[in-house]
Amino acid sequence: xxxxxxxxxxxxxxxxxxxxxxxxxxxxxxxxxxxxxxxxxxxxxxxxxxxxxxxxxxxxxxxxxxxxxxxxxxxxxxxxxxxxxxxxxxxxxxxxxxxxxxxxxxxxxxxxxxxxxxxxxxxxxxxxxxxxxxxxxxxxxxxxxxxxxxxxxxxxxxxxxxxxxxxxxxxxxxxxxxxxxxxxxxxxxxxxxxxxxxxxxxxxxxxxxxxxxxxxxxxxxxxxxxxxxxxxxxxxxxxxxxxxxxxxxxxxxxxxxxxxxxxxxxxxxxxx
Amino acid sequence: xxxxxxxxxxxxxxxxxxxxxxxxxxxxxxxxxxxxxxxxxxxxxxxxxxxxxxxxxxxxxxxxxxxxxxxxxxxxxxxxxxxxxxxxxxxxx
Numbered sequence: 001x002x003x004x005x006x007x008x009x010x011x012x013x014x015x016x017x018x019x020x021x022x023x024x025x026x027x028x029x030x031x032x033x034x035x036x037x038x039x040x041x042x043x044x045x046x047x048x049x050x051x052x053x054x055x056x057x058x059x060x061x062x063x064x065x066x067x068x069x070x071x072x073x074x075x076x077x078x079x080x081x082x083x084x085x086x087x088x089x090x091x092x093x094x095x096x097x098x099x100x101x102x103x104x105x106x107x108x109x110x111x112x113x114x115x116x117x118x119x120x121x122x123x124x125x126x127x128x129x130x131x132x133x134x135x136x137x138x139x140x141x142x143x144x145x146x147x148x149x150x151x152x153x154x155x156x157x158x159x160x161x162x163x164x165x166x167x168x169x170x171x172x173x174x175x176x177x178x179x180x181x182x183x184x185x186x187x188x189x190x191x192x193x194x195x196x197x198x199x200x201x202x203x204x205x206x207x208x209x210x211x212x213x214x215x216x217x218x219x220x221x222x223x224x225x226x227x228x229x230x231x232x233x234x235x236x237x238x239x240x241x242x243x244x245x246x247x248x249x250x251x252x253x254x255x256x257x258x259x260x261x262x263x264x265x266x267x268x269x270x271x272x
Numbered sequence: 273x274x275x276x277x278x279x280x281x282x283x284x285x286x287x288x289x290x291x292x293x294x295x296x297x298x299x300x301x302x303x304x305x306x307x308x309x310x311x312x313x314x315x316x317x318x319x320x321x322x323x324x325x326x327x328x329x330x331x332x333x334x335x336x337x338x339x340x341x342x343x344x345x346x347x348x349x350x351x352x353x354x355x356x357x358x359x360x361x362x363x364x365x
Contacts, residue, residue: 145290146290146293146294149294150294150297150298150301153298153301153302154301157302186287188285189285189286189287189288190285190286190287191287192287192290192291192294193287196287196290196291200291200294200295200298
């Protein structure tokens with residue numbers, strides 16, 4: 001049965017789109033059939049991070065309005081045959097996204113894929129609401145920083161009240177994904193620790209993605225980090241996170257930055 | 273408390289301060305969540321009660337809330353036109 005997962009945060013710039021691309025690619029690398037859906041109408045970027053920006057013909061809004069069929073709007077990844085993208089529209093008309101339209105698209109995607117990952121826009125407005133509306137699970141992307149944690153808390157409140165599952169009296173399964181984590185700074189008390197964040201948000205941890213140049217490098221070339229450099233610390237962290245999402249129990253480690261050494265290359269190869 | 277934490281953890285340890293600030297803030301914000309805007313609710317209900325007895329201009333009703341560390345105050349400022357005060361007294365007795 002398909003799982004619909006919203007990748008959300010409230011705050012902008014914490015790594016929702018990067019994480020959606022990396023998680024989606026990692027799931028596809030494990031043989032799952034995955035579609036990543038960009039809900040950021042007007043400011044689409046998932047296409048760019050996935051390197052599909054020049055292949056967009058139709059988008060989410062076209063499908064909602066019946067201009068295009070879902071199959072015409074879906075873009076298949078060139079590297080991973082199990083990974084598909086449904087891009088957002090660049091039109092400024094955010095109201096074009098309707099609850100009914102989103103519901104019918106999600107319903108159709110559920111029949112075609114194992115995983116539907118919805119990349120939420122920042123904020124708590126209509127776009128963010130619709131991205132989470134039909135979710136079964138939520139990945140709350142959080143940086144170890146006060147404003148991000150506060151916004152995550154707000155989003156958790158919305159997931160518990162504004163989703164279809166919540167309205168039915170069920171629960172959206174929530175996971176916190178901590179990104180841009182610097183264990184050195186955290187140990188010196190300069191950055192909120194993992195324990196601090198989890199205690200405050202009272203939500204289980206999906207993974208810890210270390211601050212790393214590899215993430216930016218992957219975005220620069222339009223390739224999800226798990227595909228671009230599978231041995232890198234963030235790629236291994238995303239892969240572990242995906243394993244947990246699939247129900248495996250994987251020991252929580254904070255992947256260290258790679259050093260160019262024999263042992264690391266060896267470990268890297270094993271992780272790949 | 274914050275200064276104490278700073279002393280214990282050295283000058284650079286600002287994370288404990290962040291943690292404490294967040295805990296206080298979120299405890300408060302979670303309490304408000306899901307409720308309609310409390311101030312608006314108070315304003316409209318107080319207005320309804322008062323206007324049962326006094327004709328008043330809704331524009332001249334100000335509701336203010338000040339959140340203190342230990343106590344919060346609610347200030348309701350209703351401008352009552354002259355001439356109705358006697359009728360209020362009559363109702364009260």
